Amino acid sequence: MLGELFILFFKVGCMAFGGGYAVMSLIQRETMSRGWLDAADFREIGSLAGMAPGSIATNSATLIGYNQAGLAGAAAATAGMVLPSLLLVVVLAAFFVRLHDNGAVKAVFYGLRPVVAALILYAGIHFGFGEQTLHSLWSWQTAGMLLIGVGCLIAIVRYKLHPFAVILLSAAAGIILF
Amino acid sequence: MKLAAERRAELRMLPQIFAAFLKIGPSTFGGGYAMIATIEKEIVERREWMHRDEMRDMVSVAGSAPGGVAVNSAAFVGYRLGGLAGAAIAVIGITLPTLAIVLLLSLTFSFFRDQPKVEAALKGVHAAVTALIMLAAWKMARTSLFDAVSFGIAAVSLGLLLLTDIHSLWLIAAGPILGFTVSGIRRMRGMEPRTEPEHKSQNEQAMLPEYYI
Incomplete structure (x- = not known):
């Protein structure tokens, strides 16, 4: 279970562009499809995660990990979530500090930012009004x-x-x- | 290769790095540039570990990597001061307080779960968190949508998310490819490829966190 939590949230962490809001609906999708929680549970977890400091996505991972496997689960899920950030930032800090002066990088973010904006808006709609008919x-x-x-x-x-x-x-x- | 003395100096820094970010952790509420200011105060002004000029690099790198700006900034500062171990200890330091706080909140809530008033309060919080997510979406949109292509990508992405069962991975993969292709075509046609909105003379600080990603 700990391995599954770690791997799932490591994958989510790799996609958490935009500070984590953008992956909220991805977390809901992946955890509900595994039968770990239902929509009402997720609403509760997201609300509690949003009350605490830090990224709402990482906090949700902590709570889902805790519900699945106690403190060790919380640690595994949280570690999985922040490890991609840690690794990528170290690589960027070591080799590509002036990243944003690069034209190709600018072009990539030019296409990625609108997607992230849409993902966050969708996360808001889905989180706020997801179960409504x-x-x-x-x-x-x-x-x-x-x-x-x-x-x-x-x-x-x-x-x-x-x-x-x-x-x-x-x-x-x-x-x-x- | 790093000199042995340099390594020892890095090792001696680790507890201090941990302490500094443990202290910053609880104040990372809401994320964004409010928190970058907190880090700057602690790292540049109080501890004088880095120069103010390096903060720009920090924001640039932290904004480009996935994950929260707080955790990414911690990893950057930790790496500069103490190598890979420094980065790891900084991330652990900034994450531990929020992990503890969110678990305590959850335990407290589950203790009072049966109270109808607690349930009602959480509904209020749910509405507030939804509003905060919408606000983040608006900030992101304001700094990323400025021409037909960026509006188009956002509209199509939102449509696909609402109407189909598409996995967000496909959108996260397609966006950069589209951006890269469109900029390439524009450059071939001799147009100046504009990839960022023009600044309307606001100070740059206000645009920082959502400006990148």
């Missing part, structure tokens, strides 16, 4: 969620509130609304 979209639950979500965006963009303060306020809003 068209019918259940018109519900008090969804309305409350949209209300809190929009409130969060205004609080962060307009009033420059710290993300953690926003999360605490949202928890309070959740208690009042739901």
